[in-house]
Amino acid sequence: MPVLTSVQLFTVNTALEADLDGTLAEIAARGFTAVEPYDFVRRAEPLAESLKAHGLTAPTGHAFLASESLVRPDGSGTTVPVPSHDETFTAAKTLGMSTVIDPYVAPDRWTTTEQVEETAQLLNAAAEAAAGYGIRVGYHNHAHELEAQFDGVTGLELLASLLDPRVVLEVDLYWAARAGVYSPTLLQKLGDRVVAVHVKDGTLDPQAIAAYPPADQVPAGQGAVPLAEALDAASALEFAVVEFDHYTGDIFDGIEASRVFLDERAAR
Numbered sequence: 245m246p247v248l249t250s251v252q253l254f255t256v257n258t259a260l261e262a263d264l265d266g267t268l269a270e271i272a273a274r275g276f277t278a279v280e281p282y283d284f285v286r287r288a289e290p291l292a293e294s295l296k297a298h299g300l301t302a303p304t305g306h307a308f309l310a311s312e313s314l315v316r317p318d319g320s321g322t323t324v325p326v327p328s329h330d331e332t333f334t335a336a337k338t339l340g341m342s343t344v345i346d347p348y349v350a351p352d353r354w355t356t357t358e359q360v361e362e363t364a365q366l367l368n369a370a371a372e373a374a375a376g377y378g379i380r381v382g383y384h385n386h387a388h389e390l391e392a393q394f395d396g397v398t399g400l401e402l403l404a405s406l407l408d409p410r411v412v413l414e415v416d417l418y419w420a421a422r423a424g425v426y427s428p429t430l431l432q433k434l435g436d437r438v439v440a441v442h443v444k445d446g447t448l449d450p451q452a453i454a455a456y457p458p459a460d461q462v463p464a465g466q467g468a469v470p471l472a473e474a475l476d477a478a479s480a481l482e483f484a485v486v487e488f489d490h491y492t493g494d495i496f497d498g499i500e501a502s503r504v505f506l507d508e509r510a511a512r
Contacts, residue, residue, distance in 0.1 A: 248482065251278075251487070271298075274503065277300060284336070304341060319348075346384065371408050371411050382414050412438070415438050416487075421468070442487045445461065445464045446468065
């Protein structure tokens with residue numbers, strides 16, 4: 245089955261929050277046929293209508309499954325409760341999603357094996373709940389899960405060893421590089437568990453990556469992240485999801501250039 249190219253909608257979050265329909269129209273005009281929504285429970289119906297209007301699908305989406313309250317992208321916590329599993333999976337069905345992926349478990353929950361075990365238990369429970377909706381769940385990494393080490397094993401690998409076989413992984417190739425991990429080797433270790441990757445590139449310039457959001461990100465294929473090698477190493481890949489945490493250029497030009505990179509690789 246060919247790998248489906250998608251784009252994580254948080255990439256265009258400023259535009260999306262201002263004009264959902266217009267933003268999705270622009271994404272479709274840039275050659276995408278699929279997107280990966282975030283924060284989709286509160287706007288499932290209008291999002292579904294707009295996706296249909298512009299010929300887009302949403303096979304994957306991000307939603308917190310192992311946290312009680314919302315975690316900001318910079319890792320800071322909030323007191324805002326996350327939707328229940330039933331609310332999340334009901335909204336996912338409305339959008340036609342097959343996979344709901346937890347985007348973030350805060351760094352302070354990766355300091356002991358017991359914490360990683362607890363996260364695995366929470367994701368496994370989410371997988372059990374999702375099965376009743378015909379949906380699978382997954383986990384998406386940042387750098388901290390790979391920087392955490394437990395007897396020479398990264399936190400992400402430890403998590404994978406504890407997960408129900410129904411729980412999949414979405415490996416963020418940029419954040420793996422930021423953690424000093426060579427993603428092709430990581431993907432080989434994780435094997436068929438990895439069904440999605442975030443195709444994200446950057447120069448990895450030490451000064452540019454010091455702040456959040458990082459200031460080094462560039463369109464796919466224009467940076468130092470070994471994207472081509474990682475894509476070749478992903479043996480069970482279903483989704484290649486374009487994403488930027490931050491981009492100083494025109495964001496729609498950036499995602500289109502990244503899509504072209506993926507399309508050109510697929511055509512070889």
